[in-house]
Amino acid sequence: MSLTHLAFRTAGESHGKGLVALLEGIPAGLDLQVTRDVDPELARRQQGYGRGRRMQIESDRGELLSGVRLGETLGSPLALLVWNRDWENWEKAMAHEPPAPDENPKALRPMYLPRPGHADLVGILKYHRRDTRDVLERASARETAARVACGAVAKRLLGEFGISVGSHVLAIGPVRAEPPAALPEALNEAADASPVRTLDPEAAAAMMEAIDGAKEEGDTLGGVFEVVATGVPVGLGSYVSWDRKLDGRLAQAVASIQAVKGVEVGEAFQGAGRRGSEVHDAIVPAPERPRTGGLGRASNRAGGLEGGVTTGEPLRVRGAMKPISTLRKPLGSVDLRDGRPANAAVERSDVCAVPAAAVVAEAMVALVLADAFLEKFGGDAVAEIRRNFEAYLAYLGARGFGER
Numbered sequence: 001m002s003l004t005h006l007a008f009r010t011a012g013e014s015h016g017k018g019l020v021a022l023l024e025g026i027p028a029g030l031d032l033q034v035t036r037d038v039d040p041e042l043a044r045r046q047q048g049y050g051r052g053r054r055m056q057i058e059s060d061r062g063e064l065l066s067g068v069r070l071g072e073t074l075g076s077p078l079a080l081l082v083w084n085r086d087w088e089n090w091e092k093a094m095a096h097e098p099p100a101p102d103e104n105p106k107a108l109r110p111m112y113l114p115r116p117g118h119a120d121l122v123g124i125l126k127y128h129r130r131d132t133r134d135v136l137e138r139a140s141a142r143e144t145a146a147r148v149a150c151g152a153v154a155k156r157l158l159g160e161f162g163i164s165v166g167s168h169v170l171a172i173g174p175v176r177a178e179p180p181a182a183l184p185e186a187l188n189e190a191a192d193a194s195p196v197r198t199l200d201p202e203a204a205a206a207m208m209e210a211i212d213g214a215k216e217e218g219d220t221l222g223g224v225f226e227v228v229a230t231g232v233p234v235g236l237g238s239y240v241s242w243d244r245k246l247d248g249r250l251a252q253a254v255a256s257i258q259a260v261k262g263v264e265v266g267e268a269f270q271g272a273g274r275r276g277s278e279v280h281d282a283i284v285p286a287p288e289r290p291r292t293g294g295l296g297r298a299s300n301r302a303g304g305l306e307g308g309v310t311t312g313e314p315l316r317v318r319g320a321m322k323p324i325s326t327l328r329k330p331l332g333s334v335d336l337r338d339g340r341p342a343n344a345a346v347e348r349s350d351v352c353a354v355p356a357a358a359v360v361a362e363a364m365v366a367l368v369l370a371d372a373f374l375e376k377f378g379g380d381a382v383a384e385i386r387r388n389f390e391a392y393l394a395y396l397g398a399r400g401f402g403e404r
Contacts, residue, residue, distance in 0.1 A: 005374035006367060008150045014140035015090040018083040021146035023153055025374065026067070028075035029382040030157055038062040041152040041359070042082065042145060044188075048355030049195035050211040050221070059085065062149050075380055080149045084142075094137070109133060112336040113345040117325035120345075130336060132345070141258040141353065144360040151363020154370035160382060161373070161389055163231040165366045167191065167358035169198040170318065172223035173210040177203035183314075187228060188362075197225075197355040215351045218329030222259065222321045225358035227365045232304060233291040233393070234312035236372040245308025246372055253364040254319045257357060262320035266303025281313075290397040310372075317365055321357050324350055 005025050012019035042060035060082050067078030087094070093109040110131045114120035123135030155165055166187030170177050177200035184190040184199070191197040196207045207223075214221045237246025251263040271279040279301055286296030292312030304315035326349035333344035350356075377388040 005378055006154070006371040008147075008367065010143055010146035010150075012082075012084075012143065012146065013094060013137035014084075014142035015086055015094050015137060016084060017087050017094075018081055019143065019146040021080040021082070021149045022077055023067075023080070023150045024077040025371075026073050026075070026078060026153055026157060027374075027379060027381050027385060028073055030073040030153075030160065031071060032068055032073055032153065032156055033071060034062045034064050034080075037156045038080065038149050038152040041148050041155070041363070044192060045145060045148045045356050045359045047192070048197060048353065049208050050215070050352030050354075051350050051356065060145050062152075078153060080146070082145050082149060093133070111136065111345050111347075113330075113333050113342055114336065115325045115327075115344040115347075116331045116333065117322070124336065132336070136347070139258070141357075141360075144257065144356075144363075147367075148360060148363045151360075151366045154363070154366040157370050157382075158229075158231075158366060158373065161231070161386070163229060163369065163373070165227065165229045165362050165369070167197070167225055167227045167362045169194075169196055169207075169354055169358055170224040170226050172196060172198075172207040172352060172354050173214065173221040175203055175206040175210050177207075183228060191358075195355075197358055211352045218327055220323040220325075220327060220350070221352045221354075222323040223352070223354035224318055224320050225354055225361060226316060226318045227254070227358065227361045229304070229315040229365060229369060231291065232310050232312065232315050232369065233389075234293050234310055234396070235392075236310040236369070236376055237305070237308045239307040239309055246310060246368070247305045247308055249368050249372070250315075250317050250365060253368045254317060254361050257319065257321075257360050257364060259321050259324060259353070260319045260357065260361075261322050264318040264320075265305055266316055267301045268303075271301060281311075290393050293396045293399065315365075315369070317361070319357065319361050321354050324353060 007025055008023045010021050039061050042062060046060060063081040065079035065081055067074055067076050092107045099108060111133045114132050119135055119139035120132040123139060124132055129135060168191040177198045179199040190199060194204045196204050198204050211221060238244035247265045254260060254263045281297035281299045281302050284296050284298050286292055287294045289296055297313050300313045304311055304313040326347050328346055330344040330346055333342055335342040377385050379385040379388060
């Protein structure tokens with residue numbers, strides 16, 4: 001995904017040798033340690049009740065290839081590698097070289113039964129392939145490990161300026177959580193303590209029961225998660241052009257996550273059925289809050305964004321994830337070899353990955369926020385950005401009413 005001031009790309013297949021993350025635009029002088037800043041985020045992505053056996057095989061760790069010297073970023077592109085431990089079981093099927101003439105076709109693990117809801121069918125049609133393994137290996141959500149690695153660096157940059165990004169699960173299947181009105185300050189610490197990353201203990205038990213029930217029936221479950229960013233100053237994003245609106249940029253980033261089909265900022269869907277007086281957030285004096293310009297909101301139904309610009313209130317973005325496409329009791333499909341009706345293929349997969357998707361969404365939100373932050377306060381080094389940021393906060397604190 002290309003951003004304005006940050007650019008990142010990922011490469012790699014689900015069962016290939018590994019995943020590569022390339023992140024450009026991180027300023028020089030950022031204290032960065034992979035074992036401290038990246039590896040814990042990769043581990044969080046692998047957790048969650050309902051994950052499949054693949055997570056018992058992999059133990060993701062980041063390996064830094066470039067962009068850091070002696071614990072500090074250099075301002076040059078960062079390259080990170082996450083090895084796939086399962087590669088040893090897939091060397092023949094995912095080899096880069098042509099197979100030997102006498103190779104057993106089964107060793108190549110071809111797949112000709114596309115799964116409804118997955119990229120299998122559209123991928124083979126678009127890219128003129130026949131074996132859907134050529135599609136599913138890249139379309140797999142395993143790719144998000146590389147995104148989380150990039151997002152961990154963005155989180156580290158934001159943290160230098162008092163901005164934190166966390167998440168929690170609001171629903172799995174039909175079970176909805178009732179989180180506290182005031183979220184914990186250490187949101188991830190509280191959410192990670194739950195096997196399903198929810199802040200409602202009663203709902204957590206019901207969610208796990210629902211996951212168990214779906215697993216017994218060979219089915220899968222989706223759900224809803226929320227990403228919350230605190231410490232965000234007023235003024236990130238813009239209203240002047242459609243592609244600079246921060247809510248649009250966030251929506252695209254979160255919707256790009258595999259299986260996410262809907263994105264909501266604040267209480268958008270609830271607000272659509274209410275009157276304006278019940279939706280908009282009254283403006284109140286808040287002289288003790290320089291990051292909001294000394295003016296706060298009596299509520300935060302807008303989710304920290306108005307007109308595509310941050311208000312200084314906590315940023316709240318929700319994602320709706322559909323159930324995973326691989327079913328142990330598969331839906332109907334077509335055999336691509338002869339066109340006959342057949343059941344869809346069954347790959348090793350999760351029953352529910354909503355808790356993990358929330359961690360991936362944290363990474364995507366952090367990358368967009370870091371991009372918007374650099375857009376507003378940009379510089380080549382952390383020290384330069386800090387001077388710009390502190391000058392902006394000083395301006396907000398000193399700004400009087402009636403000034404232009």
